[in-house]
Amino acid sequence: MSTQAGSEVKVFLRTRPTANFAENLIEYVDGQTVNVHQKKDSRKGVVNNQLNSWSFRLDGVLHDVSQEEVYARVGRGVVLGAVEGYNGTVMCFGQTGAGKTYTITGASGSYQERGIIPRAIQEVFHEVDQRSTHTFRVQLSYLEIYNESLVDLLASLRGCPGAGPGPGGMAVVEEACGGVSIRGLSLHLVHSEEEALNLLFEGEMNRIIGTHALNKNSSRSHCIFTVHIESHSRTLSEAKYVTSKLNLVDLAGSERLGKIEPEGQMLKEAMYINKSLSFLEQAILALADRRRDHIPFRQSKLTHALKDSLGGNCNTVLVANIYGEAAHVEETLSTLRFASRMKRVQTDPIINQHTDPVLQVRKLQKEIQLLKQELSLHDTMANRMETSYETLSEAQVAEVQSQVQRFLEGSLDEINIESIRQIQEVFRQFKQALELQEQKVKAQLCQNYTLVEKDQSTADSSAAKPQSPSGTVGKVEGRRFGVGVAAPSERHIRSQSPGRTKTLRTKDLTRQGRKDAEVEPLNPILRENEHDPNSLDPQKPQRIDSPPPKADAFEDFKAEQGSEINRILKENKVVLLECRARLRELTEGVNTTKREIDSTSTTLRQWKDRQQSQGQFISADGVPVLDEAELSLVLRLRDLKTHYRQQYEELHCIKAEVNYCQHLVDQCRTRLLTEFESWYNESFLLPEEVQALLRSGGTIRPGLVPVDKALSLEEDEQEHFERRRYELLADSPSATIFYSAHNRTVKRRNYNKALSQSSVQKTTNRSSQRTKLPAILSVI
Numbered sequence: 001m002s003t004q005a006g007s008e009v010k011v012f013l014r015t016r017p018t019a020n021f022a023e024n025l026i027e028y029v030d031g032q033t034v035n036v037h038q039k040k041d042s043r044k045g046v047v048n049n050q051l052n053s054w055s056f057r058l059d060g061v062l063h064d065v066s067q068e069e070v071y072a073r074v075g076r077g078v079v080l081g082a083v084e085g086y087n088g089t090v091m092c093f094g095q096t097g098a099g100k101t102y103t104i105t106g107a108s109g110s111y112q113e114r115g116i117i118p119r120a121i122q123e124v125f126h127e128v129d130q131r132s133t134h135t136f137r138v139q140l141s142y143l144e145i146y147n148e149s150l151v152d153l154l155a156s157l158r159g160c161p162g163a164g165p166g167p168g169g170m171a172v173v174e175e176a177c178g179g180v181s182i183r184g185l186s187l188h189l190v191h192s193e194e195e196a197l198n199l200l201f202e203g204e205m206n207r208i209i210g211t212h213a214l215n216k217n218s219s220r221s222h223c224i225f226t227v228h229i230e231s232h233s234r235t236l237s238e239a240k241y242v243t244s245k246l247n248l249v250d251l252a253g254s255e256r257l258g259k260i261e262p263e264g265q266m267l268k269e270a271m272y273i274n275k276s277l278s279f280l281e282q283a284i285l286a287l288a289d290r291r292r293d294h295i296p297f298r299q300s301k302l303t304h305a306l307k308d309s310l311g312g313n314c315n316t317v318l319v320a321n322i323y324g325e326a327a328h329v330e331e332t333l334s335t336l337r338f339a340s341r342m343k344r345v346q347t348d349p350i351i352n353q354h355t356d357p358v359l360q361v362r363k364l365q366k367e368i369q370l371l372k373q374e375l376s377l378h379d380t381m382a383n384r385m386e387t388s389y390e391t392l393s394e395a396q397v398a399e400v401q402s403q404v405q406r407f408l409e410g411s412l413d414e415i416n417i418e419s420i421r422q423i424q425e426v427f428r429q430f431k432q433a434l435e436l437q438e439q440k441v442k443a444q445l446c447q448n449y450t451l452v453e454k455d456q457s458t459a460d461s462s463a464a465k466p467q468s469p470s471g472t473v474g475k476v477e478g479r480r481f482g483v484g485v486a487a488p489s490e491r492h493i494r495s496q497s498p499g500r501t502k503t504l505r506t507k508d509l510t511r512q513g514r515k516d517a518e519v520e521p522l523n524p525i526l527r528e529n530e531h532d533p534n535s536l537d538p539q540k541p542q543r544i545d546s547p548p549p550k551a552d553a554f555e556d557f558k559a560e561q562g563s564e565i566n567r568i569l570k571e572n573k574v575v576l577l578e579c580r581a582r583l584r585e586l587t588e589g590v591n592t593t594k595r596e597i598d599s600t601s602t603t604l605r606q607w608k609d610r611q612q613s614q615g616q617f618i619s620a621d622g623v624p625v626l627d628e629a630e631l632s633l634v635l636r637l638r639d640l641k642t643h644y645r646q647q648y649e650e651l652h653c654i655k656a657e658v659n660y661c662q663h664l665v666d667q668c669r670t671r672l673l674t675e676f677e678s679w680y681n682e683s684f685l686l687p688e689e690v691q692a693l694l695r696s697g698g699t700i701r702p703g704l705v706p707v708d709k710a711l712s713l714e715e716d717e718q719e720h721f722e723r724r725r726y727e728l729l730a731d732s733p734s735a736t737i738f739y740s741a742h743n744r745t746v747k748r749r750n751y752n753k754a755l756s757q758s759s760v761q762k763t764t765n766r767s768s769q770r771t772k773l774p775a776i777l778s779v780i
């Protein structure tokens, strides 16, 4: 586990822009210090020019700064940390209307004014694209806490596994590792910035918003947008992977009831909000006090849900939003007091590293394979040694016998037994070394088998483990891999294949017995798990709206809609392979013939040279006479050359054929891919309503509608959108992604609204409490 140096929670102050900034009451010094002065007894209406003053030291003051700068100073570090594997939290706190939602989410209809969440999403996907050495799995959830009830803001997305509270309702649950998760909260797999933005906008539209004196779009709830990131190395043997949770929290505004004059439902909401914020303050006070063992997290849903996101192993940043006007100085003071308490909370960020049990098993199996090979190599060597030793012993015995014989005969004065002993000693030592090495390999093998078995059971249990209630990302819960699980002296190897268990003792693995005692291959166990590590947890909620991975979809397409073209492609490939084989054969044949021609020519030349030196035979008619051998060489050369010409022509034809077949295969492949792209776009990327049109058997067939067109808006809306898009494109190309996602969500919302309007009046549900839809509909 790698850690960042322990530090405190970072705290920034952001002022809502105003023309009446109370310079005499709020003083910003050196970009980090805020001095606040308040007139004594001002609340009692007594005229008194005496001032009380307070000074607060923070990590930064964001006064009159752009959204971009806020993100760069507040969000970027936490987001990059999350991509590395550190948990992170960015939280906005402050008086109602002071700019919390503006800071965290931004103005949802404006790219320039987008807040920390859309910028974080953009950064995450930018990093994912850059880090080619790793694969990433990004999932999102969006939780709202309204009047002490947990609400899934993305539950409206149809067919989403994990969506809906389930029989026990939604609840904050404590996890064994000390963290918390939300049972019943849906998790949504996203593959791109646009998909993620779609979900953000969808959730935004589902938030509960109310109007009061200080804010006509006041959030009446606390919202936690969470990006869950899981990252695996692309190196297959790398069993370690990291996970992280990036929480972006928009707290409901603290409010003085006198100022906003709430009544009815709003009064009830205000009481809940104030109560939960006061519990948050208590939890922060306790966290900041290092002598306290007990932190009262369970007092409210908010503190309980944020248990593992405030300090601890998390990179935490707080933005304290304030008004700059004199009228709000009292609330500004209380916000700053909260901020300075929060700043005292200690953090000790740690990378959340896990071990993927399946990859671990694979790695160990590879090692076992190598060890087994090494063992068999030693076996072979030992065998050879034994044979040589026996042979040499016989030779030595013969030598000794001969020496004795010669000694007895008197032809040898002394028998040299010492040298024979020396040779024997060398062999003995060598044999001993071999045995030792063999024992070491066996012990290692034995240890690896035990580890495989342990990891196997972990892999099995995590594969079968149901989705954690929160649906927390990457819940292939890694365990720390203990290398010393089995001591090298472990004498038993347990080999388990489905349906039977066999226990073998390593001492049975003697040379004679090894064959019978060969440990059952682990393949049957491993095969079950030899799949994408991402698919380890079949229970993980997958958003049906999200397109499936292209690789999987491509396999489905080849089996169904694209089966005909795929069949032709396969057949063409077979023909191409046959042609290539024939080409290889012919090339070899041509080369062989050429070599034969060369060697026959050389022999003939040598023959002629020899004849020349001996003098040429001349017939009676004076014609040079060829002898029989030379004649046969000449004839052979002629045949070879004819054969060579024929082969060469054939080679040319077959080359042309290979090129032609290759061309056909390429054409088929291109067609298969093009058709797949159209099919994929139409099946997964078009909004449901357009897909319904395509399905309804009208004149529009799949493949006829360009996706861009189908996704576009009504004509004038589209024109407007296009114009806006081009304007923005000049500034920032990524703005189109933002607006596309925005439009898509608005369109889906309009469509669903139209559907629900046309149907019979439904019974009142929560959505009837929603007092407004954000103004983003009219922005583009």
Ligand SMILES: Nc1ncnc2c1ncn2[C@@H]1O[C@H](COP(=O)(O)OP(=O)(O)OP(=O)(O)O)[C@@H](O)[C@H]1O
Residues within 6 Å of the ligand: 015, 016, 017, 094, 095, 096, 097, 098, 099, 100, 101, 102, 103, 107, 215, 217, 218, 219, 220, 251, 252, 253, 254, 321
């Ligand atoms: N830095 C800023 N620049 C421009 N406009 C801002 C800024 N901060 C806030 N606003 C505007 O002030 C209004 C209130 O802001 P916002 O809704 O973000 O407040 P809030 O703190 O989330 O309030 P509540 O707690 O009631 O939800 C919005 O219209 C927002 O656009």
